[in-house]
Amino acid sequence: MTAGASHSGGCQCGAVRYRASGEPGYPHVCHCRMCQKAAGNYFLPLGSFMRVDFAITRGEPKWFRSSDLVRRGFCGDCGTPLFYDIPEADSVNITLGSLDEPDAVKPVMQSNTGRKMSWFHALDTLPVEPDDESSEREGAIAASNHQHPDHDTSHWPSGGQT
Template identity: 50%
Template sequence: MTDSHSGGCQCGAVRFRVTGALRDSSICHCRMCQKAFGAYYAPLVSTRGAELEWTRGERKTFRSSNFALRGFCGDCGTPLTYEAPDGIAIAAGAFDDPSLLPPVVQFGTEGKIGFVDRLHLLPCHTTEEDAVEAPFVLEVVSYQHPDRDTDRWPQDET
């Protein structure tokens, strides 16, 4: 049986499927990845040795260096790819089930922000617990694309 993983952006305009084994899931702490993801680090999954197919829409790209392109959705801005001469890596959170792709290595650790290693020590709260300070969270209706392939998106409202 061949592994197959699908995913896409937040709004559903861009979707992809990767067929084959995905073994190289990583976290990159370099400053370029921090800025590209707007986060403390970038979780990425290399598609080397697998087949990547764009099944809906086209990503836009930004050349972030002389070697790398960063792919993203032009509609909602979701980071999608890191593209370099050695292949394409997909943003781990863009997969429909990112829990299947745990990181196995960290790169760019010279840019690692010190408190990242202590995030697991912070107090944790469920969304419902946040409702005391922000009651609107109990009435949120998500307009995100679901974590599965759809024939079309957005769905007809009829």
């Protein structure tokens, strides 16, 4: 992507959306215990954007102050973690998984690896569950999907969803 690139993203339900321009600074995977708990996962991918290049375009996140220095923004409706913010800083960190195109930003570093799961090296040796695209369950999920699409919409929810 070019320096003038634009990134959009948001939560799973679409209540909170954002847009940022430029390339994210220090895209990385954090393994610290705070990020693990904030993400409900083993690590949290983050990247920063200058505040002047960042805007919330729909809704307002809820905030949890995880330390005296940091607050974490998330959707108050669906719970999606969205931001790692040091209010006094010139930039804001977004969760890379909340981007509409998360594959567009590759992490360049890992941090706090002392809390990294000891068995991560074995992930590629695990058996892979076969994809069954014709299953009834997959069809039912696709037909009843309430997740916001991976692009901006003028209104959400659409189609009468509540």
